Amino acid sequence: MRTRIFRESDVNRDPEGKFARKGFAGANSPTADVPDSPSRHGTGRGMPSIVAGADIRTRKGDEIALDMHHDGTVTFAVNGTSVTHDKATASTLMERIGEASAYEEDFEAWVKSTPTGPDGRPGTPQLAALVRAEGDGAVSVRLAPTPGMSAEALRNTPPINLSGDDQRKLGEGYDRARAATRLDTGPGELDVFLGDGKTFGFRHVGNDGEPVEVEFNARSMARLQRAINVVYEGFDEDDPDGPDDGVTEVDINTNAGKVRVQLDGEWRGDGPGDRLWILPADHDNWGIVVSGNRQEAFGEALEDLELLAEGEGWYDPSNR
Structure with a gap:
């Protein structure tokens, strides 16, 4: 039986089904962007600028x-x-x-x-x-x-x-910042970025309306991308004993715990049930959900970060 732990129903939504920006019952109405802080983490509800x-x-x-x-x-x-x-x-x-x-x-x-x-x-x-x-x-x-x-x-x-060394560090910082992206995944906004500690970061509005983050190290990111490819293809080419098609769910071990990657409906489909789920298996602190018509943009954003990380010499997609 498929299990989805991330409670979308706990997040207030606007009429289009996106994470709502205002009108949270019993709480102050969040603004579109919370004030920036030196640590670059949000200080309230909503996504940071x-x-x-x-x-x-x-x-x-x-x-x-x-x-x-x-x-x-x-x-x-x-x-x-x-x-x-x-x-x-x-x-x-x-x-x-x-x-x-x-x-x-x-x-x-x-x-x-x-x-x-x-x-x-x-x-x-x-x-x-x-x-x-x-x-x-x-x-x-x-x-x-x-x-x-x-x-x-x-x-x-x-x-x-x-x-010269200052310019190199400034250039690397600029390239990393420029590769970061805020995506509309359908259910809500998602930031994808490279973390300071050679990690791939994801940020979104959590169940309580405040931004939450999860970061994967290089090996975990390689496993995550492989799992996405498996549910996209419908089979695991590295598992000769596995089914030839119909694989829609893969569990992987990561530095952030066990993660489930699941594809419902069609890849890049335009139906309400066409979704990619990336969820922690043992808790609901975060959860990534990408509608079918946003999956291509999601994949391209991840590829941009992977290429930059490969260029910096700390990421190898084959090292899982």
Whole structure:
């Protein structure tokens, strides 16, 4: 008999069946995004604004916090000064830092951002940052703390100096944050990200309306992906004595305990019963449910994280 421990019925839902954002009986109404905290964990009901981030301490002792928000914007916080840019501006800034590191000196690049006006049209471009080569691969970055700064004011802003190793750590943190994704799985929102300790993380709204997380180490993630492939294919090619088809449920051992992977209905189907379930077998602290029409996006998000983890050298999908 199939058992689903994650109690979806305990979570308030809107008319479309998604996790509700307001109207929890007997509790304060949650907002769409709970306030961010330095630990990047939610401090109340609902999903946090920040999906993933990184903290970098430079060789000179400066602290950089990089946070990727669910809407694609990126916040850079340096020594108490915080600026938020759209995805395109943040990407350009990182590219200019890489370019500047190749020059000894006499290189500077102005990074501009284009705000969107109330009518949805692009506004007037504004200076966002100044990147300069400082020699020996070092780079200085000046971030505009307020919109509309003049070039002179930005040039006089105190810089943050990045050595080659600082740039490497910043680049790795940015790549990790950029690979994180917030997905609409049908039943609710799900964050997928790489954790600090070489893990694959998942975050969603739990039974009490607050965000919960589970993280799998590399070997557990490889087992999880294999189990998903088995229920997708309907058979286990590594089990010569198993059935040739009809396999819809697989239990695996992970660092987070025993996990059940189950496929109901059709893979990528559009019916209400077409769902992928990833559930803990012994408790209900978390549970991932993906509707059929969201399963492709879910698979692509996991693949992006796997490729990045493989590139970092700590993940091998064949090491189960």
